[in-house]
Amino acid sequence: MxxxxxxxxxxxxxxxxxxxxxxxxxxxxxTFDTPYPEITASTDSAMIARGRNLATGPAHCGECHSQLSELSKVSTGGESTYSGGFAFELPIGKIYVANITSDEETGVGKLTDREIARALRYGVRHDGRAMIDFMPFYDLSDSDLTAVISFLRTIKPVKNPIPQHEWNFLGKAVLAFLIEPAGDGNVPAAPPIDSTALYGKYLAASVANCRGCHTNRDMMTGAFIGTEYAGQMKMEVFDEEGKIVPGKHLVTPNLTFDAETGRMSDWTQKDFIKRFREGKLIQGSPMPWGPFSRMSDLELTALYRFLTSLEPVVSAVPLGIQEGNPQ
Ligand code: HEC
Ligand code: HEC
Missing domain, CATH: 1.20.5 (Single alpha-helices involved in coiled-coils or other helix-helix interfaces)
Incomplete structure (x- = not known):
């Protein structure tokens, strides 16, 4: 029995x-049939210049969309060809970054403006598949989304075929159950471009992803579980080839100005700007210091004003590379 x-x-x-x-x-x-935003690229030179400024600076597109051979240049503040091909080797598989030059065959030349706009606003690829959360530009304003796409249209085409992603079984399970379109599509207009805390907030939350990294998140779902900008997210350390360095991690510092535990509690606006001009000091840090070093004084001042306006939060974070995997 x-x-x-x-x-x-x-x-x-x-x-x-x-x-x-x-x-x-x-x-x-x-696949998902998420709607397409009504976005059309412009040939207006001011619009293209704005898009270029975002892509090479705060929105740091080149930090990922480069060839392996040009990454060290980009991560020290140089320009990218945007021809992609670099791959992240993650526990879920090998994820290749797209070629976003205007090449028709291997780049985004043949994608419509609305297809590119949907990828950035909802995290849905041109073929309808949802993407993992590499590009949280869901709240980029209509005008800035138009600017970025207008800039992409001007990038010199580079023929660089990108392999298919190599998802392992865990990756397929994650895709099957956890990866969905993101963003709710309710995007307010961006505040005026100025050195104000309001504009700094837009940069920190919707463009440069300071919030996404400097807030504790659930590793599996990406949900925000800590106080915004108080740091505490454990992040992988990457080698120059995009491979995770095993047994090491970094913890994102507390960006609020708590007197004891805020990383910048004794930084003046001048110190803050100077630190950003210095670029990456900890090798393997995932923070896009190179593109950020290109931000203007106006952008950095806006960020500083926003961060100093936050309620101070007690959140002590160990500095430098730590032992152990991030989980
Ligand atoms: C942190 C890394 C990272 C950053 C920063 C980044 N991307 Fe991406 N991007 C990726 C990855 C990875 C993919 C491939 C995703 C996939 O196919 O699932 C991708 C795919 C794309 C695609 C192709 C979508 C499709 O339909 O196939 C476009 C367009 C794109 N990115 C544009 C941009 C622009 C514009 C920026 C800057 C505003 C940017 N990306 C910043 C990692 C990044
Ligand atoms: C992809 C994740 C990521 C993003 C995006 C990011 N950071 Fe960081 N940041 C980190 C990590 C990890 C560290 C710790 C390692 C280091 O100092 O490079 C760090 C460190 C810092 C430090 C301390 C530097 C020092 O010298 O001690 C400051 C200040 C900072 N970030 C501010 C920002 C601001 C402001 C933004 C947005 C403009 C931002 N970060 C965006 C991950 C990120």
Missing amino acids: IKKILLGLLILVVTFAIGFVLLILARYDR
Whole structure:
């Protein structure tokens, strides 16, 4: 009798496991018919200049969309060709960064403005697949989204075919159940470009992703679980080839001006600007210091004014590279 029950249970468990595997395989490739934003690229030179400034500075597109050989240049403040090909080697697989030059065959030349706009506003690729949260530009204003796409249209085409992503089984499970379109599409107009805390907030939250890294997040879902800008997110350290350095992590510092635990509590506006001009000091840090070093004094002043306006939060963070994996 007991044997029969055990056998029955075993069959149940095996059937369930097989069913689960089949479900993952059936679902990981799912597509979404998220709507397209009404965005049309412009040929206006001021618009293109604005897009270029965002892409090479605070929005740091080149930090990822480069070839491996040009990454060290970009991460020290140089310009990218935007021809992609660099790959992140993650526990879920090998993810290749797209070629976003205007090349028709291997770049985004043949994508429509609205397809590119949807990728940035909702995290949905041109083929309808949802993307993992590399590009949280969901709240970029209509005008700035137009500017960025207008700039992309002017990038010299570079033929650089990008391989398909290599998702492993864990990656497929994550795609099947956790990766969905993001952003709610309710995007307010951007505040005027000025050295105000209001504009700094827009840069920190919607353009430069300071908030996304300097807030503690749930590793699996990406949900915000800590106080915004109080740091505490454990992040991987990457080598120059995009591979995670095992057994090491960095913790994002507390950007609020708490007298004891704020990383910048004794930094003046001058110190802040000077620190950004210096670029990356900790090798392997995922913070895009190179593109950020290109930000203007106006942008950095706005960021400083915003960060100093935040309620100070007690949140002590260890400095420098730490032992152990981030989990
Ligand atoms: C942190 C890394 C990172 C940054 C920064 C980044 N991207 Fe991406 N981008 C990726 C990755 C990875 C993919 C491939 C995602 C996929 O195919 O699932 C991608 C894909 C794309 C695509 C292709 C979408 C499609 O339909 O195939 C476009 C367009 C794009 N990025 C534009 C941009 C622009 C513009 C910026 C700056 C405003 C930017 N990206 C910043 C990592 C990044
Ligand atoms: C991709 C994640 C990421 C993003 C985006 C990011 N940071 Fe960081 N930041 C880090 C990590 C990790 C560290 C710790 C390692 C280091 O100092 O480079 C750090 C360190 C810092 C430090 C301390 C530097 C020092 O010398 O001790 C400051 C200040 C800072 N970030 C401000 C910002 C601001 C402002 C933004 C937005 C403009 C921002 N960060 C965006 C991950 C990020």
